[in-house]
Structures are given as structure tokens and as C-alpha cells.
């Protein structure tokens with residue numbers, strides 16, 4: 302499954318004329334496999350042994366390229382570092398208020414809210430973002446001890 306996602310992603314890059322360097326390949330692979338919505342810093346730390354010449358700035362630049370190609374989504378939270386999410390299909394996020402972990406979930410049918418928002422405000426709606434806040438199972442466990 303993730304193999305196929307990687308292939309499709311590489312195809313998309315090729316079609317948009319983006320050169321596929323070993324670093325880009327590795328960053329994409331990490332994003333697809335991690336599923337953890339990593340920050341650029343986390344990606345950098347996990348790949349620095351493989352690419353000693355790579356800097357955090359390089360990771361950022363590559364993430365920006367992926368973002369422009371529509372492969373990744375940047376999630377910003379106030380002054381915290383941006384997190385990056387490989388775009389598979391539309392999904393929503395639950396966020397742990399204790400450790401900051403972001404977990405994906407799929408829920409159908411919220412397109413209605415876009416129609417409603419458009420109707421009420423006259424906006425041409427492009428997208429929406431829904432986030433659910435709480436405490437993840439691991440943190441619940443820790444807190445109950």
C-alpha cells in the first residue's frame with residue numbers, strides 16, 4: 302500500500318517537472334511511512350545519518366516543493382513548528398492536548414458544512430479543517446497511574 306503511494310507520489314512529481322533526488326525520495330518515503338505528521342525537524346533528525354550533508358533548510362525546501370505539487374499539507378498551530386501530512390484522502394485530525402500527537406480519522410459527509418457556510422456568508426469555499434482535541438490513550442494511561 303505505501304509502496305504504491307510512493308510510486309504515485311513520484312509520478313506526480315515527475316509530471317510537474319520536479320527532479321527526484323535521493324533526499325526527496327527519502328523524505329517522501331518517511332512522510333508516507335511515519336503517519337505521525339512530523340515537523341521538518343523530526344524528518345531531519347531521522348534522515349541525517351543517511352544524508353550527512355542535508356540541513357533542516359533543505360528539508361523545508363523539499364517540503365515546500367511537495368506542498369506546491371499537492372502531495373503534502375502543512376498544518377500550522379500557533380507558534381509551534383508546522384507539521385506535515387502526506388495527502389492521501391480527505392481526513393480529519395484528533396489532537397492530544399497532553400503530548401501533541403495527531404491521529405487521522407475518516408468521517409464522511411461534512412461537505413454539507415461547506416455548502417452551508419457558502420450559503421450563509423457568500424464565500425466561495427475551497428476547503429475546511431476540523432480538529433478534535435482530547436487526550437490520547439497513552440496519555441490517559443500515564444495520567445491514571
Ligand SMILES: [Zn+2]
Nearest residue numbers: 397400437440
Ligand atoms: Zn498524548
Ligand SMILES: [Zn+2]
Nearest residue numbers: 386392394405
Ligand atoms: Zn493527517
